[in-house]
Amino acid sequence: MKVTFWGTRGSQAAPGPETVRFGGNTSCVEIEVQDDSRVVLDAGTGLRRLGAALPAAVRRIDVLLTHLHMDHIQGLGFFDPLFRPDFEVHIWGPGSSTSELRQRLTRYMSPPLFPVRLPELPCELHVHDLRQGRVEVPGMVVHTALVCHPGPTVGYRLETTNASLAFLPDHEPVLACERFAKSPEWCSGFDLAQDVDVLIHDAQYDENEYPERIGWGHSTLRHAVEFAELVNAKKLVPFHYDPAHDDQRLDAYFAGTTSDTVEIVPATEGETFVVENANR
């Protein structure tokens, strides 16, 4: 399982010389397990560059949306495969209690917010409402569950024969288990991330910011580390950086945080690594 970060930022894109190292594009991660297909986690502004860099052999894309906040879908309108008839694109994500995913996406993919309507896209498009449970995409099994974040929001666990990865980019587990932090059954996202090889997790705020933003659906780096330790993740990849946090501030943020049991490797836009569990 090869993982590439095309967008690491949360809330709003933050391009500029001060964010050039950790990255300015919003949430978007490419997962490669087969030559002719790709799984994409979230469709933030990083999705445009991902689409432009796809190898010619790729003909199927599965886009897994965690939720429909703008920083997670804004790249869709500029994703090259959606405008090509030789591509099969599957968009997966949560509906709400009153609207299916297609209806909810149409609010963005239609005038006046966007000139092209969803049915007008030339690709072979499939839109799937996700419920808690399990689905299969080329090369891997995907587990989903609702997690603690405002509005319908799912987390993902991806499994291949030799690797596992959990993706919880917008997640505030401490809100839902403030007094039960050591009780896995009462911790949002626990089963998605349990014993995972790589955990990509929300680390938007620093310790000074969080008290002013409780309930906004995000974590501090310390929360992310504690969650990673609770679920016994092997590697934690902090993600979804606040747009106000420049490279210098993130360097200081990460320098002061360690774990005895979990390797911490901050997400960096453009970085690629391979997930493999030799014990499987």
Add this chain to the structure above:
Amino acid sequence: MVTWGGLARRFSRVAYPIEVILLRELADHLSMPIFVVDPAGDLLFYNEPAEQLLGSRFDETGMMPFDEWSTIFTPTDRDGAPIAPDALPLAIAVQQRRPAQGDMWIHGLDGARRALTVTAIPLQGQWGDHLGAAAIFWEQR
């Protein structure tokens, strides 16, 4: 232990649905006594105000099967006649998936007899799935 979906068979420990987790957190911050049960009617949680009412701490009793919690407090009507487990408001809410309200008298685990009004509602999840029920207990004074 209650299991949720296919995840339970795959992983050694399974988290409750986020709606139930958040309800527990909310109940833990309210001053009204609250019970939360799963779709089978088994008691998942009761908060500190409910502990005072029942005369027993949740950390000591833990989760309780329906047959146990529905009888352990010996609920009776005004005349002292036992109330059948399935006639309790919380049982109606979880089994018939409709709100229910009623008066009852219970013996707390501390031996005290208390008069209560119970309001119970079924819990319907984000996608309409049946997640159990919750009950609020109002002590009559």
